[in-house]
Amino acid sequence: MTPGENPIKVILIEDQRDVREGLAVLINGSPGFRCVAAFRTMEDALRAMGNSLPDVVLTDIGLPGMSGVEGIRLIKERSPDLPIVALTIYDDDEDVFDALCAGASGYLLKNTPPARLLESLQEVASGGAPMSPEVARRVIKLFRKFRPPDQVPHHLTPQETELLRLIIDGHSYKTAAAKLGISTSTVSFHLQNVYQKLQVHSKSEAVAKALRNKLV
Numbered sequence: 746m747t748p749g750e751n752p753i754k755v756i757l758i759e760d761q762r763d764v765r766e767g768l769a770v771l772i773n774g775s776p777g778f779r780c781v782a783a784f785r786t787m788e789d790a791l792r793a794m795g796n797s798l799p800d801v802v803l804t805d806i807g808l809p810g811m812s813g814v815e816g817i818r819l820i821k822e823r824s825p826d827l828p829i830v831a832l833t834i835y836d837d838d839e840d841v842f843d844a845l846c847a848g849a850s851g852y853l854l855k856n857t858p859p860a861r862l863l864e865s866l867q868e869v870a871s872g873g874a875p876m877s878p879e880v881a882r883r884v885i886k887l888f889r890k891f892r893p894p895d896q897v898p899h900h901l902t903p904q905e906t907e908l909l910r911l912i913i914d915g916h917s918y919k920t921a922a923a924k925l926g927i928s929t930s931t932v933s934f935h936l937q938n939v940y941q942k943l944q945v946h947s948k949s950e951a952v953a954k955a956l957r958n959k960l961v
Contacts (some may be wrong), residue, residue, distance in 0.1 A: 764805075801827075864917065
């Protein structure tokens with residue numbers, strides 16, 4: 746992000762005070778990011794979120810009171826285009842799929858390195874869907890259990906197919922761009938074309954459809 750650009754505004758929802766304050770310090774101390782509010786519960790966040798929306802919501806799943814999953818569902822009902830990233834210690838199948846089905850755009854574990862966390866916030870604000878490698882492998886393994894339907898032509902170009910293969914393998918925009926020798930903005934452009942051709946709206950949906958239809 747170049748100087749002068751608007752920072753990525755983040756709302757943080759985390760019940761553990763030390764984790765919440767640490768994340769707020771990380772976000773506010775990093776150029777191009779700003780933590781505009783931090784809440785202990787989903788109820789507090791929902792009451793405070795009005796017409797002034799952030800660019801990204803970063804939320805824990807295991808919250809007191811209303812769960813993070815239910816909160817994600819309510820936020821998406823109010824603001825369908827607002828990207829939400831789940832940040833949690835839980836990596837079991839049920840929690841991962843509940844969060845993604847509720848509308849989370851990404852799923853990161855709390856052991857995610859700070860630099861990768863910031864990169865993921867930037868990625869999701871640009872339309873991406875970051876996942877921790879452990880989560881991505883779990884999602885792929887489970888999707889492969891689904892019985893693929895009849896083949897449907899989607900007319901992906903060779904570069905779009907290779908990009909989709911890299912995304913399935915867990916690459917971020919940055920590492921996929923490096924592999925293909927293109928810019929991250931070009932990766933984003935190609936992914937939008939892939940989404941349109943596959944008739945999906947997110948990276949996780951694209952991965953699921955590609956695996957079910959054996960596109961790669």
